[in-house]
Amino acid sequence: MTTGAVDHRAPGINSAGEIVWMEVIGGVYQVVSSVRGQITSPVGSYGGAEYPSLADDGGFLCSRPFGIFGDIVRYPGGGVYEFSTRNTQTGARRNPVRQNGISSNGKVIWGREFYQFGSLSTRRFFPRWNGGFPSGHSG
Secondary structure, rough: OOOOOOOOOEEEOOOOOOOOEEEOOOOOOEEOOOOOEEEOOOEEEEEEEEEEEOOOOOOOOEEEEEEEEEEEEEOOOOOEEEEEEEOOOHHHOOOOOOOOOOOOOOOOEEEEEEOOOOEEEEEEEEEEEEOOOOOOOOO
């Protein structure tokens, strides 16, 4: 399926047989499809795209890191599904877990990591059964 010396990671497959993975392109990870080729690229504050998960309709989620922060972004459309926040007074922050999941019918599971005093304190996972965006998120 994949060839060459490029580092290929985090494969996912849908019931139609399309496979997605992350590989280094232009110095950063991007999402590649066995059917569509490279399906993410640097845009705005996002350089890379990591840990894709794929639904049967071809829609997918991936992590779009930037610095110590990052977002979970849903495609097509590029809507932010989950985002990082930081308390500037205490330094506490919440980041999305980079690995996420989307089922064949578009149901989503994602996670949040909570940091206090610079250390990971808790990790939680959340399902979204209707596949839509969480309240207050863009889509």
